[in-house]
Amino acid sequence: MSASEQTGVLPPPPAPAPDRRLRVGPGRGALLAAGVCLTALGPLTRFYIAPQLIVAPTDIYQTTTLVAAGATYFDQGALKTVRGATLTYTGTVRGAPGSSTGDTAVWDSFSALEDLDRGTRVTLSTQRFAFDRRTGRLSTCCGAALDGDTRVRQEGLGLFWPIGVDRADYPLYDSGTRRAWPARYAGQDTVEGIRTYRFVQHVPPTKVGTVPAMPRSLLGLPAGHGEDAAVPADRYYAADVTIWVDPRTGVTVDRHQKVSTVLHGPGGRGTLVAADMDLRMTPKVRADLADKSRDSALTITLLRTVLPLAASGVGLLLTAAALLRPRRRAQQQAR
Template sequence: MKKRVVGAALFGTGLFLLVVAVALAFVVTPLASKMPFDLEPPVTNLDAPNATFVQARMEGGEPTIGVQQATLRASTGIQPDVGAAAELPDSLVNKTVVWNVFQNIKRTDNGEVINATESRIALDRKSGAAANWSGQCYTDQEDEPCRGGNINYRGQLYAFPFGTEKKTYQYYDSTLHTALPINYEGTETVNGLEAYRFRQVVPEQQATMDEELKGVLLGVFAPGSTSGTVQYNAARTLWVEPVTGSIIDYQEEQHRVLVSNTGVRTTLLDAVFRYTPQTRQTVVDKAGDGRSTLLLLGRWIPIGLTVLALLLLAFGYLLTRGAVRAGAPVAAVPTQPATGPDRTAVPQT
């Protein structure tokens, strides 16, 4: 009797652990594989050594515009807006985070700001892609607020999907204001963490520029010209930790040239930006922590619980079966029957 009770308890525990393993793998882990509403990513810095760029600055009390050369640093800071996320349309609420993004580019030699922008974007918590939201905005003017609806973000920007695949995604180009294909190229290790390498090549093409600003630049660099175009090309390489979708390393080559109708070509930007070593290590550490947690919840604990559950189920079954056999009636052994004209054989009990 005692063995049957113990066996049944072990069998029941095994069933329970099996249910827990399935729940962790198929319920808890998918729920955990989403961006938290209050997630605040670390500030990222990218350096572009020996960059060529156009800078407007004050010299002798007068504004001047000229081509400069120095190391540039592009910094990006992100602030989550939990309140705005809670007020999204029904189709987006609980599925989307809202981020306020602040970016600037400075010279590292004197700290002068070359460019500063502010944007507001909604991202899908699972895929990391930009959500279709009328509140998206962008501004690069200090005196101009970020007005919702003046830009249409699409594709991946700051993160890739949880469970990133080895395939082509759409990645947003901020100069062309559109999402373009970015292709998987291989798997590499970044600071000890496995990453998928993606690359996007943007062939040379005409880019838009504020007409007033373009007129000023033409007047400075191509006097006498009446019109011109901005030719743009770029190439981006991203290293993505596939479990969390975190971008753990980033390199961007940008080239912009002002071409006047008189044939004068002026380089507006020629730079190769890449994560600084400190930024790379910071994002690798955070991505590694997230990866370990998700793998623990979604793989290693379920596997361990499943193995233990199967052992308990087998042991409980064998113990219960053995107890049943031990408590069953023992079959009688017949003796040599007595014989006679009026007698029958009676088994001994």
Template sequence: MHKADAADRRGWRRSAAVCTLLALGSCLLAVAVLVPTYGAARLKVIPLDVQSATVSVAEDAAVLKATSVAMKGPLKTDRGVPLRIQVYVTTEDPVSAASTTLQAAQKTVRTDWGEGLGLVSAMVDRVTIDRRSGMPLAEPVPTTQAEQGKPPTETPRAGIQYKFPFDVEKVSYPYYDGTARETHPIEYVDDDRMVDGMRLYHFQQTIGPVNLGKSIGSVATTTLPAEKWGLPGTEPTTMDLHYSTTRDVWVEPASGAIVAVEEQPRRWLARSVDDPNAVTTLEAHTHFDNETINGLAQQAKDARTAILWGTRYGPALGAVVGIVLVGTAIVLARRWSRR
């Protein structure tokens, strides 16, 4: 009787072990199937507390000498000017589970004139975007304030701007240019660049020449006496601001985070694109400084790691462990049943 009881207890413990292994393995397999969807919903979304500061520099730019407007003689353009472009992006209201609003304050200064003296341009851009796709929403209407003391101008748009979508593909994307206030394709180029162990996708966009005086209005026109343009006489003469640029952007594909940007903007006041009396107001080759690239690379790496573990590596590991546990349970059940 004693031996029969012991055998029953062993059989019960073996059955319990097999059932436990089957339950754990099945649970892990179910989680491995469900977690990628749940993880994507939680991880592939723009946070509601964005605070990002970037710095671009140019070592040998051409910039209109602001003081020459009030001086005698034609306008002058300084060459060999060092520039610093600061952009500070923050989250502002309105925000929701589906959308968030980003405000970008941009300031361009020449650093050879000392603190507070070399302001070249400044603007504040505001846009509400979809938190998953990064695409701008029609409402509330995006705005741009380019003139201090004046209300912002409505600037509707249809392209990405501060971030690429998650899971970036090797295709072209609509990309908004804040100077031209137009959306143009930004084309995939290559994936040759590595930063901090991450392979980045390289995109390039070329814009212009664009007559901003005609496309965005009086904010991009200047009227001065003819002699200020190097023309004979003193009659008031209006010049339109023209613009062109080539923009290169490097993106971490899993997170869609922009890690590096280079631009070659050119702006000039002229009566036509090829006006011989054109006055260059800005011409530069700008690029993110090393501190900005390193900081953005670390943010992208953190986001990439969280996304991959939450949607790929973690579920795959869970599936492997689940299969091992279920397989072990089946083997033990067959072995013990034969005994």
């Protein structure tokens, strides 16, 4: 018989083993939930939210100016050729949010080529671009038109280059010939402190129309009489375009464009230079576009890199804090 039985006093129950299970209180639960959510938000921002936001805008308003010194053009009002002129090209682009969608942006363009010194407007053009907000590829939807003609098929790239443009060749739409020609990757240059990709497009002399009756004298042909005083003339257009694009943003930082339009009489006899110019972007416009590209690059970096890493990093820290602190407390109690 044990001593406890002899005395009639039962021994104290054994001490319960320490509870080593992880317990998370209400405060720690909220901390854990926040950590898990932020950790998941990082890849969600990088792979879903960022691609939805990094697209062509629909509410753009932008004016671009190029100037050609020593240009030649035919003044239709005065019926004479003007040489050594300074021509100014002004292009204004305005977004059309009401006609745009989540996938398609619609921009309206108004452009004018003028001899400001003589008060002469050489050409005037309007264009509506409809294009994929991610790839920049033109489409024929949403009232896309050139000079009001919706039958014109626009293809390739227009004013917007894709964000993250590659060192590759791209089809680039040319309104003068109403078709796309290759813009070939030609190397890298630094423009306004930005590393850019240089693309070069060559548009060979292409017949774009016919003038039904052109005075023979203007074509350099012997003067005629009556019905022979005027002859039909074919209009040929050619261009060499160089574009510098920031690959981070797709923004065109600089543009250089040589353009010529020549009229040829019947059988190629007789010629009139209707336009011959070397257009270059003004320094102010180039600097403004560079600033715009830098701002866009900062936004893209925040959405693609900074915010995802920050969200995931903070989320992991909160998760670790929620899981490790209760365990340390349990270990302290066990001691």
